Amino acid sequence: MSESLFPTRWANDKPPSLEKFTSDFADDYACAEYLAKKRWKSGFRCPRCGGNRAWRLEARPWVWECQGVLVDDNGARTTTGCRHQTSLIAGTVMHGTHLPLRIWFLAA
Ligand SMILES: [Zn+2]
Incomplete structure (x- = not known):
């Protein structure tokens, strides 16, 4: 059992590019991860x-799309x-803005 509790679409692939990933995405991703775990x-x-x-949407890591599957404790x-x-971030002050999530975390 190595399946992650929080899988991503690119779990088995490379991110678009390491440079892009670290420059515009890593922090938002980390913030979204925090929100998900909370x-x-x-x-x-x-x-x-x-x-x-x-799945977590690649372009919006704070949006999760249901896979339409329920796996119970027995694996059924x-x-x-x-x-x-x-x-x-729906219903929060962060919703409807285009600011990166990390700005809100910095402001919090
Ligand atoms: Zn569902």
Whole structure:
């Protein structure tokens, strides 16, 4: 069992480029990771279907898209077909801005 609790779309691939990744993304990614762990202490849980598998959008790491799959403790999979997207910053002061997440963390 090496599956990450918080997988990403590029888990098995290289990020677009190391330079881009470190310059515009690493901090937002880290902030989003923090928000995700705060919200889902034991892993992603879809608010619509209860699924516990999701992708994080590459361009917006604070948005999680449900994979429509619920895997129970015995490893049995239930497919829900859900593609609900959950924004970790919806309803917060960060929502609707174009500022990088890290600006808000610095200001907090
Ligand atoms: Zn779902």
